[in-house]
Amino acid sequence: MEKLYESQKLALWYFWTAIVLFGAQLLFGLIAAYQFINPDFLYGTLNFMTNRMLHINAMVVWLLMGFIGGIYWFLPIETDREVVGIKLGKLAYFAFVGAVAIVVLVYLFKQFGSGDFFTLWFITEGREYIEAPRWADIGIVAVALTVAYNVIATTIASKKITGILGVLIVDLAALFGLYIAGMFFTPNISVDQFWWWWVVHLWVEATWEVLVGVLMGWLLMHLLGTPRKIIEAWLYVEVMLVFGTGILGLGHHYYWIGTPEYWLGIGGFFSSLEPLPLVAMVVHAVYDAGVHKLQTVNRPALFWAFAQAFGNLFGAGVWGFMHTLPQINLYSHGTQMAAAHGHLAFFGAYVSANLALFYYILGKTRVKEGYILNGVPWKIAYIGLIVGIFGMTAALTVAGFTQTMIERATLGSTWEAYIQAQMHPWMEEAFKWRLFFGVVFILSYLVLLYDLITAGKRVEQLKEAQLAG
């Protein structure tokens, strides 16, 4: 076990906070899932709208914290030195955690206010997925700026720029820059939504994808010993493909918000191409799996890395493409179909990546040279989380299918049609199955938590042949 840089200790703080928030995300999600079946549950105390908001906001924050943790872990290794603004980084961490705590408390106890600037600044901005009040928005940008400063200043101080660092620096500029787009205020709802999607889509389907590409690149280099040249060449290909299709793929969110009709063509065209790079990427994942014969000193990290490659294809590619054409999306937009796609895509692309990184870090900090991090609990958690997420996705797909076919395409999107679809047996059964698989997921999370806390106690000694290899 090597001596840790201060930056790597900070990375561990970020990861543990992220894992706790992951639990909070699941708890609020489970309550919201039950409220679909029993709408009276906690009505007036913890309303569905608050649970859903906390479920999604907690996800955004914990994933972001995991990514920041990953940056702080690998940055000193990449630059061979301590991070320049480490004190600032720690200050930003405490500010971030404090801000999240205050925002959650306000969400829980105040929940909403009158439609004025006080509410916008101190309670909620009211924008779906990015409800954080304006002061917290500024805080998020400040934290992203701090990370960007630390990466740039450390790179300059080390007098060493690598291809991966170059991509990371450009991506971090986009990370805080695009978030600012979500802070415009305009009374025109179409214009408002136009910018809002820059945060929601471009953050997730462009900057986060590239950030995860950088982190997974570092992970593969250090976990599997994949040569830097291959990682960097592949990263450039990935950036080209993801940006080439993902940026204008934004158009699929512009179909029905009052933007000009040409967005139907632009959005549909680029969205249709979005699965192409995902299919291409699994070829490399299979190649890497073959080269390493699934053998490494950190089994859970490797398996979560593969879950990331394949999960991205299923969640973003398969579930995304089936309702991305405007002709279909006219009927499926905003139904549970989008929730099905969202659940699987986020799990595949980002949750898996964060768990791979966290296991890798725990392996480095707790497992002695010559041993393999392995055991039974991580396998139970791995299978349980995957079964849980696919079960929830399948149930939500059935619910979304019911809404698309019955409420929209058959009955014509009237209020009565909405009620009929909500009361349809397919819908009711689907929500029950979603809750069941939600319970499976949260139980698997508890096993995961146990494994993360005790990781390092279950190790296997490397065999002679493996050591020689």
Add this chain to the structure above:
Amino acid sequence: MLAETIYKLMLYGFLMVLFAGAYAILYAMGRFSRLPSLIRLSYIFALLQFIAGMGMVFNDYLDLLWKGIIFFSTVAYLFIPQAMWRVVVSLHRRHDH
């Protein structure tokens, strides 16, 4: 009628990318492990992918532009696994030398 059309389009779209993924995975596994049977199996998924794509192309609900985009995608999926395999192998070979 409309619901049936939408349902078919969604199903074909779902299957098209699913089969494209299965083709890519099996093809890469077959090439890596030098198993011609696995490569042949992957071609079945390539064919299924193409059939699913054609299901969308021959749907009257889509106009010519969209039929063209889907046709391009379904043909691209046929060649992606082989093209990517060459890219990946040459990347590694270049490094090894």
